[in-house]
Amino acid sequence: MHPFRTPSLRRAAVALALTLVASGSAVSATTASTSGGRSAAGTAEHAWFTSWAQSQQDLAPTPLRDQSVRMITRLSQGGGALRIRIQNTFGQTPLTVDAATVGRSGRDDAGSGAGPAVSGAVRTVTFDGRREVVVPPGGEVWSDAAALRTRAQDDVAVSLSVSGTVTPGRHSNAFRTNYLTPPGSGDHTADTSGSAYTQTVDSTYLVSAVDVRNPAVKGTIVAFGSSVVDGTGSTDCGAGCTPDGTDHRWTDGVARRIAAELPRTRQLAVANAGIAGTTSSAACPRTPAGVRGLDAATRLDRDVLGLHGVTGVLYYYGTNDLANGCDAAQILDSYREVFQRLRAAGVKVYVTPITSRPGYTDRNNLDRHAVGTHVKKRNSCDGTCDGVTDFDQVLKDPLKPNSINPAYDTGDGIHANLAGQRALADFVPLPMLLSSTTAR
Numbered sequence: 001m002h003p004f005r006t007p008s009l010r011r012a013a014v015a016l017a018l019t020l021v022a023s024g025s026a027v028s029a030t031t032a033s034t035s036g037g038r039s040a041a042g043t044a045e046h047a048w049f050t051s052w053a054q055s056q057q058d059l060a061p062t063p064l065r066d067q068s069v070r071m072i073t074r075l076s077q078g079g080g081a082l083r084i085r086i087q088n089t090f091g092q093t094p095l096t097v098d099a100a101t102v103g104r105s106g107r108d109d110a111g112s113g114a115g116p117a118v119s120g121a122v123r124t125v126t127f128d129g130r131r132e133v134v135v136p137p138g139g140e141v142w143s144d145a146a147a148l149r150t151r152a153q154d155d156v157a158v159s160l161s162v163s164g165t166v167t168p169g170r171h172s173n174a175f176r177t178n179y180l181t182p183p184g185s186g187d188h189t190a191d192t193s194g195s196a197y198t199q200t201v202d203s204t205y206l207v208s209a210v211d212v213r214n215p216a217v218k219g220t221i222v223a224f225g226s227s228v229v230d231g232t233g234s235t236d237c238g239a240g241c242t243p244d245g246t247d248h249r250w251t252d253g254v255a256r257r258i259a260a261e262l263p264r265t266r267q268l269a270v271a272n273a274g275i276a277g278t279t280s281s282a283a284c285p286r287t288p289a290g291v292r293g294l295d296a297a298t299r300l301d302r303d304v305l306g307l308h309g310v311t312g313v314l315y316y317y318g319t320n321d322l323a324n325g326c327d328a329a330q331i332l333d334s335y336r337e338v339f340q341r342l343r344a345a346g347v348k349v350y351v352t353p354i355t356s357r358p359g360y361t362d363r364n365n366l367d368r369h370a371v372g373t374h375v376k377k378r379n380s381c382d383g384t385c386d387g388v389t390d391f392d393q394v395l396k397d398p399l400k401p402n403s404i405n406p407a408y409d410t411g412d413g414i415h416a417n418l419a420g421q422r423a424l425a426d427f428v429p430l431p432m433l434l435s436s437t438t439a440r
Contacts, residue, residue, distance in 0.1 A: 048083070049217045049309035051075045052156075053209040053271035054171035055302075056089045057294060060205060063167040065183040070159045070197050071207050072105050072114045072178055074247045076255035076270040078150035079212030083143045084125060084158055087208045088135040089169050089302070095135040095206070096163040100125035101189040102148050105155035114155035114246070116179040116194025122159075123148045124190075132163075140208075140306075150212065152259040152267075158207045161187035170203040173276060175231050176246040178204060209271070211308050218437040219311030220269040222304050223251045224296065228355065228391075229274025229316050233415035248418055251314075253425025254433075261430060268433055271310075273303040280317035281334035284324035296338050310347055312436030314389060314428070315339075318354035318371055319414065327363075328370035335371075339384050348386040348436040351375050355392045356402050358413035365402055387432050394427050395420060 052073040075082075082102060088095040101124055106117035123146045127133035135141050150156060162168070179197035181188050188196040223229045231249035255270040262268065275294055279287055282295040296317055304313060315338070321331045331354075339349045353372035360368065372392065375381050379388050395416060397403045404413055408420030416424060 047215060047217065047309060048211045048213050049077065049220045049269045050209050050222075050271045050307035051077045051079070051082075051212040051220075051269045053222070053273055053303075053307060054174065054204045055273050055275050055299065056087050056169040056171055056208050057275045058170065058172065058290065059090050059167045060170045060201075060203065063165050064162045064180070064205075065165045066163060067183050067185050068159060068161045068181045068188040068196070069168070069205050070116050070157050070179040070194070071204050072176060073156050073158055073207070073210050074114075074252065075150055075152065075154050075156055075210065075212060077152050077212055077214055077217050077259070077267055078154055079214030079217070080149055081145040081147050081213045082150060082156070083145050083211045084207050085140060085142050085209040085211075086133070086135055086160070086206050087140040087169055088137060089140065091135075091137045091166065091169055093137060093166055095166050095168070096132065097135070097160050097206075098132045098163040099161040099187045099189045100127075100131070100143065101159045102146050103157050103159075103192070104148075104150070105157040106194070114157070114176070116157070116197035118157050118192045118194075121148070122190055122192060142211075145213065153256065156210065158210065159189035159191075160206055161189050162206075168205040170205050171208070171275075172203050173230055173232070174202055174204045175234060175249065177202065209307055212269070214267070216265050217267045217269050217309070218434070220271055220307060220309040221254075221312045221314060221433050221436065222271045222273050222307060222310055223314045223316065224273045224304055225314075225316035226274060226278045226320050227276035228319065228415060229272060229314075230276045231272070231274065232276055233410040233417050234421045235418075236410045237418040243418060248421055250416070250421045250424035250428075253422055254428050257425060257428075258430060258433075262434065266434060266437075268311075268437075269309065271307055273307075274316075275299075277320060278317075279321045279324060279326065280338070281321050281326050281330045283330045283334075284321050284326040286324040287320075288324075296334060297341075300338060300341060304342070305345055305347075312348045312350060312386075312433055313342055315349055315351045315385070316391065318368070319357055322354065322360060322364045322367055323357065328367040328374075331367070331371050332374055335381065336384055339381065343386075349381075350387040350389050350432060351381055351385045352389045352391040355395050356404055356413070358403065360402065386436070389428055389432070391424055391427070394423050
């Protein structure tokens with residue numbers, strides 16, 4: 001049995017709860033335009049939903065020079081077509097992509113995960129009908145639809161040929177291997193073989209989101225936060241253990257549960273918008289320079305509202321705020337600002353209280369308690385959010401509640417290991433997430 005697959009009894013219980021959530025409400029899909037961002041409600045057969053995301057956070061340490069990249073993206077939902085977002089958010093010069101393709105990723109040489117080879121057809125990706133696109137510094141572009149049929153949990157290889165010399169934007173922690181051809185090797189985007197992709201990186205370059213077109217999907221749930229969302233700890237299964245394959249973050253587990261447990265006509269996509277080290281508030285005095293300007297409010301439009309079909313957000317922020325000198329009042333001020341913007345956009349917000357950290361002072365823990373009390377007040381952040389997912393209750397040591405349960409601890413006292421990731425994934429109530437798709 002898959003480690004995230006649940007027994008039939010729980011699936012039946014979820015199905016019963018879903019009927020109570022639905023109770024006669026009409027669920028409308030959300031359409032999306034190629035210009036990016038949320039769009040007006042429309043018919044399900046034309047709906048686009050972001051099925052995978054990794055937020056750009058900085059520039060890669062070395063430039064690309066007339067070479068190709070092949071980034072592997074695990075789709076939370078499949079569809080009849082897909083499209084990609086390329087960003088040059090942190091670039092200082094224009095980014096020229098002279099060719100792009102998508103295709104299902106084959107297995108790696110060890111047969112344990114997605115590798116650089118493409119299995120089956122390679123589909124050309126265009127931008128306003130053209131193969132080449134120039135993305136200006138600080139800009140982004142969404143592609144046209146590519147007719148690649150996919151399923152939930154498919155690995156899709158996104159291949160881009162970069163012309164000239166440019167330092168690419170990246171998401172630092174891909175938690176999987178991605179691939180590059182050597183500098184000067186040119187366009188290998190149409191290759192089904194992975195033999196040209198001789199270099200590897202553990203970051204995701206250039207591509208930051210993949211959309212699918214699927215009438216069975218009713219919304220995209222975005223997990224928004226810092227390293228506990230990004231996936232730190234998800235590759236740790238204990239001493240001498242190597243995880244089987246990739247994509248073991250708690251968000252990946254939620255996506256697998258959705259595909260297995262929700263009705264086929266009421267599916268949800270899951271997108272991860274975590275960036276390690278970031279804070280909810282921009283006011284924390286000790287925020288490191290490397291993540292300054294990546295606070296929740298500053299990146300909300302780009303990393304959440306700029307995605308498609310977003311109906312709900314799982315908000316998991318605050319531990320770095322306390323560690324970087326913010327108090328409860330500053331954290332709650334940032335929560336209110338972000339939650340108000342999300343709800344004004346028609347997005348429901350589900351919040352988790354701040355989880356424990358061994359370096360917290362007594363003052364930090366008092367502030368953590370104050371934030372948690374506010375979040376859990378009326379189970380709605382005192383009316384400012386739409387629900388609570390208490391990950392602190394899942395992870396805390398029952399004998400030392402300001403510490404993580406040793407069974408779930410990576411050893412740093414902050415991040416959940418593979419067992420902890422599974423526990424978090426199993427805790428998220430799917431009916432709550434599906435309720436984000438109903439009319440307010």
